[in-house]
Amino acid sequence: MREIQAEEITSVVAEAIKNINFHIRPDVKAELQRALEEEASPLGRQSLQLLLENAQMAAAGVLPLCQDTGTTVIFAEVGQEVRIVGASLEEALQAGVRLATREGRLRHSIAVHPLSRGNSGDNTPAVVHYHPIPGKALKLFVMAKGGGCENASAMAMLPPLASRHGVGDYIVNIIRTNGAAACPPLIIGIGLGGNFETAPLLAKRALLRKIGEFSPDPETAKLEKVLLRRINELGIGPQGWGGSITALSVSIETAPCHIASLPVAVNVECHSHRLTEVKI
Amino acid sequence: MSATWLKLPLEPLVLRDLKVGQWVNLSGSLYTARDAALKQIFDLEADNKQPPVDLKGQLIYFVGPTPPAPGESVGSAGPTTSRRMEHFIPALIEAGVSGIMGKGPLSQSTVKELQRKGIIYLAAAGGAGAFYGSKVRGATITAYEELGPEAIYCMHIENFPAVVAIDLEGGDLFEQGPKTYRKET
Numbered sequence: 042m043r044e045i046q047a048e049e050i051t052s053v054v055a056e057a058i059k060n061i062n063f064h065i066r067p068d069v070k071a072e073l074q075r076a077l078e079e080e081a082s083p084l085g086r087q088s089l090q091l092l093l094e095n096a097q098m099a100a101a102g103v104l105p106l107c108q109d110t111g112t113t114v115i116f117a118e119v120g121q122e123v124r125i126v127g128a129s130l131e132e133a134l135q136a137g138v139r140l141a142t143r144e145g146r147l148r149h150s151i152a153v154h155p156l157s158r159g160n161s162g163d164n165t166p167a168v169v170h171y172h173p174i175p176g177k178a179l180k181l182f183v184m185a186k187g188g189g190c191e192n193a194s195a196m197a198m199l200p201p202l203a204s205r206h207g208v209g210d211y212i213v214n215i216i217r218t219n220g221a222a223a224c225p226p227l228i229i230g231i232g233l234g235g236n237f238e239t240a241p242l243l244a245k246r247a248l249l250r251k252i253g254e255f256s257p258d259p260e261t262a263k264l265e266k267v268l269l270r271r272i273n274e275l276g277i278g279p280q281g282w283g284g285s286i287t288a289l290s291v292s293i294e295t296a297p298c299h300i301a302s303l304p305v306a307v308n309v310e311c312h313s314h315r316l317t318e319v320k321i
Numbered sequence: 322m323s324a325t326w327l328k329l330p331l332e333p334l335v336l337r338d339l340k341v342g343q344w345v346n347l348s349g350s351l352y353t354a355r356d357a358a359l360k361q362i363f364d365l366e367a368d369n370k371q372p373p374v375d376l377k378g379q380l381i382y383f384v385g386p387t388p389p390a391p392g393e394s395v396g397s398a399g400p401t402t403s404r405r406m407e408h409f410i411p412a413l414i415e416a417g418v419s420g421i422m423g424k425g426p427l428s429q430s431t432v433k434e435l436q437r438k439g440i441i442y443l444a445a446a447g448g449a450g451a452f453y454g455s456k457v458r459g460a461t462i463t464a465y466e467e468l469g470p471e472a473i474y475c476m477h478i479e480n481f482p483a484v485v486a487i488d489l490e491g492g493d494l495f496e497q498g499p500k501t502y503r504k505e506t
Contacts, residue, residue: 283498
């Protein structure tokens with residue numbers, strides 16, 4: 042067994058959260074620069090220019106990229122030969138969120154109860170998904186997910202024999218209705234298949250993929266390209282002010298499903314796309 | 322980009338000249354509000370009580386900033402989704418605001434209502450929190466301090482760019498912009 046100190050995990054998670062809130066991902070920056078060159082609308086280009094300037098200012102480490110510093114979402118891939126010492130893995134991760142919130146002066150954005158709405162005051166709890174993996178590594182995907190774009194997300198249980206086009210219509214309609222309010226240009230994660238609880242999780246997982254990479258499965262990659270084109274043809278554009286670039290990428294993850302079902306989930310992500318991967 | 326310089330609070334006369342898609346550069350003071358504070362104002366209005374802040378003639382900015390660095394008044398301060406505030410907009414109209422600012426579209430009925438009352442809607446660029454935070458020169462909490470980031474701040478901004486999204490003729494950027502670039506067959 043390999044032993045990892047809980048304190049080390051806490052400090053790595055805190056650094057990751059601070060890092061993503063102040064530093065734009067290189068792939069996102071490259072995509073925004075490409076969008077700036079390709080965008081047809083002058084207003085759209087001006088808004089993209091403003092976002093690049095924003096990223097530059099945030100990199101100084103004082104002002105986060107976005108005031109919505111998000112819900113922390115962590116995908117923890119836990120090696121089966123790893124033992125955490127000093128506290129539970131869950132405690133170590135949540136302590137990392139608390140530390141990052143304090144040190145990074147992040148906004149307190151978590152309500153402890155959906156109806157009474159009291160603020161947790163430290164951005165806990167993070168949403169954590171655990172996956173056992175063989176070996177001695179602990180891999181963490183750490184994401185700061187904005188509320189505005191999460192609100193634009195949706196899922197449906199479609200009829201099992203819906204055509205590719207029909208599935209596409211559902212997805213494109215979600216973006217048509219909700220996209221402009223979700224801080225476009227968007228990054229779109231789609232979960233196809235699974236069941237009622239796994240489809241949204243697949244959609245979130247699809248967001249972990251590097252921007253600009255398509256699915257290794259040719260059929261899925263083809264659908265991703267078609268959807269990206271269709272979504273950009275909506276004309277929503279950067280900020281929803283009209284333009285040719287509404288989305289930077291569409292990623293689809295699939296899973297087997299019941300013969301009676303075709304679950305589809307659309308997880309909408311804003312252009313800030315605060316995500317990193319750390320390995321301990 | 323060429324922008325029209327506007328002083329806050331907004332002069333009612335200049336509002337008429339603002340057109341959809343036009344950049345404005347704002348300087349002066351405004352009030353912030355978002356979900357939780359607006360709910361409280363809305364509930365007060367429903368009971369025929371005055372809101373804790375006189376919003377007459379003011380621009381209301383939908384924002385919940387991050388905490389300030391030492392020596393600063395706020396941290397990042399970009400716009401939040403305006404659509405979520407639609408339910409409370411009648412209360413703001415009742416309170417006599419001159420304009421609202423946030424991100425994203427508003428429904429057709431709200432667009433009509435704003436136009437009828439001569440209220441402007443400005444769109445700031447969503448996700449530009451650091452940029453907009455740097456345009457805030459000072460901020461004090463005016464009401465609902467217990468709401469943390471959702472408190473009402475009186476904010477002094479300088480050289481703060483936004484786009485006219487709904488003008489007094491009922492023009493709507495979120496309707497007209499996408500229509501211009503739509504390629505769907």
